[in-house]
Amino acid sequence: MSTDRLFSFRNRWFTTSVGITLFVIVAAALTGFVWLPSVQKDAQFQGIWNAICSAAGVPRIWLPSEPVTSTLKTSTVVVTPQMLDQPETLSVGRGATLSMRCTMCHGVRGLSEANSPNLAGQYAAVIYKQLRDFQSGARVNAIMTPMVTDLSDQDMRDLAAYYAYLPRVKGSQPGSASVPGIVASGAPMRNIAPCASCHGGLDNKVGSPWLEGEPAIYIRAQLQAFASGTRHNDISEQMRNVARQMTPAEIDAAARYYSSQP
Ligand code: HEC
Numbered sequence: 557m558s559t560d561r562l563f564s565f566r567n568r569w570f571t572t573s574v575g576i577t578l579f580v581i582v583a584a585a586l587t588g589f590v591w592l593p594s595v596q597k598d599a600q601f602q603g604i605w606n607a608i609c610s611a612a613g614v615p616r617i618w619l620p621s622e623p624v625t626s627t628l629k630t631s632t633v634v635v636t637p638q639m640l641d642q643p644e645t646l647s648v649g650r651g652a653t654l655s656m657r658c659t660m661c662h663g664v665r666g667l668s669e670a671n672s673p674n675l676a677g678q679y680a681a682v683i684y685k686q687l688r689d690f691q692s693g694a695r696v697n698a699i700m701t702p703m704v705t706d707l708s709d710q711d712m713r714d715l716a717a718y719y720a721y722l723p724r725v726k727g728s729q730p731g732s733a734s735v736p737g738i739v740a741s742g743a744p745m746r747n748i749a750p751c752a753s754c755h756g757g758l759d760n761k762v763g764s765p766w767l768e769g770e771p772a773i774y775i776r777a778q779l780q781a782f783a784s785g786t787r788h789n790d791i792s793e794q795m796r797n798v799a800r801q802m803t804p805a806e807i808d809a810a811a812r813y814y815s816s817q818p
């Protein structure tokens with residue numbers, strides 16, 4: 557069999573194999589450059605030409621190049637381990653005076669009888685951060701937001717120093733009740749670290765609030781707010797990632813455990 561007869565269009569083996577190869581090339585190109593990118597919902601894939609360019613990795617500077625901005629306000633507070641850890645007596649005193657306006661809900665000595673969070677003995681950095689977040693709008697609450705509008709940065713530091721100085725809920729010993737699994741060991745398969753690894757009683761991760769003795773209603777409401785995203789001031793979504801994965805039963809167990817008192 558001579559070579560010129562092999563590569564001839566009259567040889568149907570040759571025509572068929574070239575035909576099949578061309579078909580595979582065209583089908584693959586259409587799939588990879590047109591069909592798959594067109595299924596994407598992102599802005600840069602809109603239209604056939606954009607889809608082709610995106611798949612080919614060609615920069616498309618002619619597309620509107622506005623950076624994507626988030627509509628969610630997040631916290632701008634930088635929390636450090638040293639933050640407010642050595643309050644001055646003067647600061648505590650000023651905080652005590654300022655706290656007169658807060659007693660209605662947070663109690664005379666920072667212990668609420670109205671299902672508002674207890675502030676007594678809360679870490680100063682936590683109180684300061686939450687006040688700053690309420691003021692910036694990163695954390696939104698119809699009751700608290702108007703309370704902080706006219707507070708200066710120093711006012712917030714003083715209030716934090718004062719409340720951190722007050723003694724915590726007396727006799728709160730949740731450790732003695734049986735510890736729910738979610739608190740003690742989390743849920744590794746759902747990427748939930750044990751609550752105690754951040755909110756631990758002996759030591760805590762900077763910025764994680766002291767939870768023991770908080771009203772159950774409050775804890776439950778915060779977990780649900782993190783899960784639904786209505787509360788979104790936690791840095792790097794630390795709490796949203798936890799709460800989203802929790803079942804309603806686990807939220808309930810954690811709330812009852814942390815609020816329990818002997
Ligand atoms: C009218 C009632 C009311 C008053 C007055 C009030 N608060 Fe609150 N506070 C609340 C409620 C309710 C919440 C819980 C908000 C939520 O569910 O997100 C809260 C939350 C907070 C938190 C967040 C606590 C946490 O653990 O995350 C801080 C800090 C705080 N308040 C400080 C203050 C300070 C300081 C004042 C006085 C300047 C004050 N509050 C006055 C009702 C009040």
Ligand code: HEC
Pocket residue numbers: 673685738739748749750751752753754755761762763764765767774775776778779789790791794795798802810811
């Ligand atoms: C990776 C660390 C981490 C883990 C694990 C974690 N938390 Fe948190 N949690 C935080 C931080 C940080 C905040 C404060 C968020 C902010 O800045 O507003 C927070 C806030 C909260 C609050 C709101 C308290 C308040 O006073 O505002 C509740 C309730 C809470 N966590 C419950 C839990 C429970 C229950 C678990 C276990 C299922 C858990 N957390 C696991 C870090 C953690």
